Amino acid sequence: MAASSNAEKTQLQDMEEEDAGMEEREMESDEEEEEGMGIENTDDEEDDTSEDEKENEAEIQRLEEQLSINAFDYNCHVDLIKLLKQEGELFRLRKARQKMSELFPLTEEIWLDWLKDEIRLTEEEPNREKVYDLFERATKDYICPDIWLEYAQYSIGGMGSPGGIDKVRSIFERAMTAVGLHMTKGQMLWEAYREFENAILSTVQPPPGRIPNPEEQELVNTQVERIHTLFRRQLAIPLMEMETTYAEYEEWSEQGVADTVVHQYKKALQQMEKCRAFEESLLVSEPPKLAEYQAYIDFELKEGDPPRIQIIFERALAENCLVPDMWTKFTTYLDRQLKIKDLVLSTHERAVRNCPWTMGLWKSYLLALERHGADHQTVSDVFEKALNAGFIQATDYVEIWQAYLDYLRRRVDFSKESSKELEELRSAFSRSLDYMKQDVEERFGESGDPSCIIMQIWAKIEALHCKNIQKARELWDSIMTKGNAKYANMWLEYYNLERSYGDPVHCRKALHRAVQCTSDYPEHVCEVLLTFERVEGSLEDWDLAVQKTETRLNRLNEQRAKAAEKEANLARQEEERSEQRRKAKADKKAQKKVQKGTRAGEKRKAEQDDYQDAWNEDSASKRHRGNGDQTTEEHMETETGLFGRNAPPGYKPAPPGAKKAQQGAAATQSQNDDRPELRNDNNSVFISNLTYTLEEPEAQLRTMFETCGPIKQVRPVFSNKGNFKGYCYVQFESPVSVPEALKLDRREVEGRPMFVSPCVDKNKNPDFKVFKYNTSMEKHKIFISGLPFSCTKEQLEEICKSHGTIKDVRLVTYRSGKPKGLAYVEFANETQASQAVLKMDGMDLENNKISVAISNPPRRNMMDKPGSSKPTTDMMPRQVYGSRGRGRTQLSLLPRSLHRQSAPVSKVENGTAAEQIPATAGASADTAGETKALSNSDFARMLLNK
Known part of the structure; x- marks a missing residue:
C-alpha cells in the first residue's frame, strides 16, 4: 500500500508539472499575442490581480483551517473545491476532492467536473486505468445515468487496445443493469449501446461489391444478431418515447418484427402508460418532490417488480440523499x-x-x-x-x-x-x-x-x-x-x-x-x-x-399532609389574587358600561323625551267604545316599556321625578339591547327562533331570502362573547320584498321553525304581537310528552301511522337543537286523532312512559311573559267544555249526540281565541248569561230525535 501511495504521489506530481508547463506555455503565448497586438499590461492591472490572488488565498486557508476543526462541514468542502478550481490549484484541488469523497458521497455535478478534468489531463494510454478507477468510485455513490454514459463513452476511446471491445461491452452491460430501467434517461444509454454495436458492424462488413467469405459472413451475422437482441431487450422495457424505438426497429429490420417482440412491446407499453402520470408529476413538480416520489414508490411496491422498485428508490435518493x-x-x-x-x-x-x-x-x-x-x-x-x-x-x-x-x-x-x-x-x-x-x-x-x-x-x-x-x-x-x-x-x-x-x-x-x-x-x-x-x-x-x-x-x-396544606394555601392565595383581578376588571367594565350607556341615552334622547312628556302630561287616555260610553284606560310603565292595555288594580303611576331617574337607568341599560337601529322599518323583517348553532347565519339567511328581492343588509345579533343569539334582521332595498319574505314564516332551518315577522319598534307600538299562536283545541292533532330524547321524527311517524293518516310530525326542541321530549302529530281528521290518543296514551317507548292528549295549547298574552305579574283571577277560561268536562286526554266522555253545538270560534288579531258560551238545543240562557240545566225530558227528547 505504501508503494501504491508513492506511485500515486509521483503521478500527481508529474501531472502537476505537466499542467504547470501547459499553463506557462499558455501564458507565454498570451503575452506574445498581446505584444503582437500592441497591448501592454499596466501596473494597476497587475496590482489588482495580485490583490485578488491574496484574498482568494486567504479564503482558501480559512476554509482549510475550518475543515481541520470540523471535517464534516459539507458546505465548506464545496466552497473550497470551487475556489481551488477557480485558482487553478490542481494538486490541492485533487486533494480536496479526494478528502471530500472519503467523507461524503459526491453529487453528480461534482463527479462530472472531476472526471472531465482528469480525462482532459490524462489523455495518454498508461493513465486510462486511473480514470477507470475514478469512474468506478463515481458509480457507487449514486445511480446516475449521465455518469454511466460518460463512462461508456470514455471506454470507447480505448476499444483499440487488446480486449477493448469486450471492456466497452462489459461497461455498457453494467450500465444497463444499473440504469437501463430509468424511465426518462434509460433511452439514451440504450441508443448509445446500439450505436456502438452499429459502428462495429460497419467495420466487419466487406466493402460494397465484394462477396464476403464464410468467416466474414459469420462475423456479420453475429453482429447483426447482437443489434437485434439490443432492440428486443429495449422494447421489452417500459421507457419514455419507446414508440420511436419501435418505429426505428421496424425500419432497420429486414425480416420485420417478430410476434413475440410485438407482444412484449405492447406489454411494456401498457406498463409505461401506467407510470406516465407519475413521470409527468415528477416533471412538473418542484424539488425535493418527496410526495411525488413516495406515491411512485408505493405504486411500484404494489406492482412487486424488484428491479423497478430498486430504480425508483435510486432515483428518489439521487434527489433526496x-x-x-x-x-x-x-x-x-x-x-x-x-x-x-x-x-x-x-x-x-x-x-x-x-x-x-x-x-x-x-x-x-x-x-x-x-x-x-x-x-x-x-x-x-x-x-x-x-x-x-x-x-x-x-x-x-x-x-x-x-x-x-x-x-x-x-x-x-x-x-x-x-x-x-x-x-x-x-x-x-x-x-x-x-x-x-x-x-x-x-x-x-x-x-x-x-x-x-x-x-x-x-x-x-x-x-x-x-x-x-x-x-x-x-x-x-x-x-x-x-x-x-x-x-x-x-x-x-x-x-x-x-x-x-x-x-x-x-x-x-x-x-x-x-x-x-x-x-x-x-x-x-x-x-x-x-x-x-x-x-x-x-x-x-x-x-x-x-x-x-x-x-x-x-x-x-x-x-x-404538609405538602397538601402548603398547596392549599398557595391555591387560596392565587384564588384571592384572581378574585381581586376579576373585581378590578368588573369595576373597569362597569365604568365603561356607564360611559357607553350615557352615550346611548344621549343618542335616544328624543325618543325618551316623547315617553316622558306623554306620562307627565296625562297618565290615562280616554277612548270611546262602541256603546258610546267613555272609560279611562291606564297604561303601566315597566323597565321594558308599556305593560298591556289595562293596568292591574291598585297600580299607581310613578311621580315625574322618579320617572326621570328610571329613564336614566334605562338609558344606562340600553346597551344590552342587541337590536341595531333600523333606518327604514318598512323595508325590514325580523327573524327569530333560529338555532344558536348556525355556523354562518349571515350567509345562510342571505341565501334563503335572496329569492324575495335584493337585500341591502343582513344583521345577525351576537352576544358579548361572540355567540349567535338566535335572531336576526334582514333589510331589503324595497318594501315590495317584505310580503314575499313573510311567506317564509315557519320554514324549518336545521330542525327548527323560523319565525319571520314585520320589523316594528315595540317601544312605539307596545300592543304589537308578532306571533299568532293557535289557542283553540286542535281536535285533529295530538300532543305527546315524555318521549325519549333519542326518538326521531321517522320513528314517531312509524308508531303513529297505524292509527290513521299522518299529515305532519313536529318534534319540539330547544333553540340549541336539543330535544325536549315533546311532539305534535297531526292526523287527517279528529276521529283518527282520538283513536291514537286511546291506543297510545301510557305506552312504553324505550323505557319511557309517554302521555298522549288532544292538542289544547294554552292562551298566550302579555301576562304569560316572564317577570310580569298575573292577575288574581283568570280573565278568560282556557277552554269551555260540556257539562261532563274533559279528561286529561281532552277526550269527551259524552256521546256525540249529547254534545252541545258550539258557536264558531273567532280569533282576534293577536292570536288569542275567544269561544262563545255554547248553548244546547232547547235550553235558553238567562239574563246573567248562565245556561239552564237540562231535565230528564230534555235528555229523552234528544235521544228520540237522534
Missing part, C-alpha cells in the same frame, strides 16, 4: 425482500455516508453486517465510525452501544468459563460506561442513560449466563448510587434479579432498603415486602417488616 426516512425504507426493503449481500451492504454503506447523523441507519448497518456474516473486524470498524459520526442526542449513543453489545453477546459461547469473546464483551461494557460518563455527558450536559439500561443488561448477563451474582450485585449498587434509589420499579427489578438468581437474605435486604428509599410508590414496595415475609419470613421477620412499613407510611402521610 439527505432524507434519512427514504434510506430507511430502501434498506428495510432490501433486508426483508431481496437479501442480496453485495447490494444490501453497499446500500447500507451509502446510507450512513449520506446521513451519518442518523443513529437508526448505523444500527441497521450493524445488523445487516452480522446477518450476512461479515468478519468481526469489519463490524467493529463500522461501530467505531458510528461513534464518530456525531449524533444529535445523547440517547442515540445508548442505542448504538446496545446494538454493538448485543452483537458481542451473541458471539460468546457461555458454556466455557472463560473465552476471548467473553473478555471482549466485558471490556466493551466497561468502555461503554466510561464513554457515557466522559464523552456523552461532557458533550450534552446530561446522561444518555439515566435508568442505567446498559448496566442492568450487564448485570443480567453476569447473573444468568456467567453465574456471577456477586458482580451483578456490585453493578446494581452502582445503579442505585446514580440517583435511581427513589424509584420503586428499580428496586423491584433488583428484587426480581435476587429472587431468580440470588437468595432470600439478599431479597429481604433489598426490600428493606426499598422501603426506606422509595419516594414515588412506597405503598407498593411495602406491600411487596409484606407479601415476601408471608411466604419466606419468620415471625420476627414479619414483626420487623410491619414496624418498618408502618413507620415509613406514617412519616410519608405526614409529609403529604
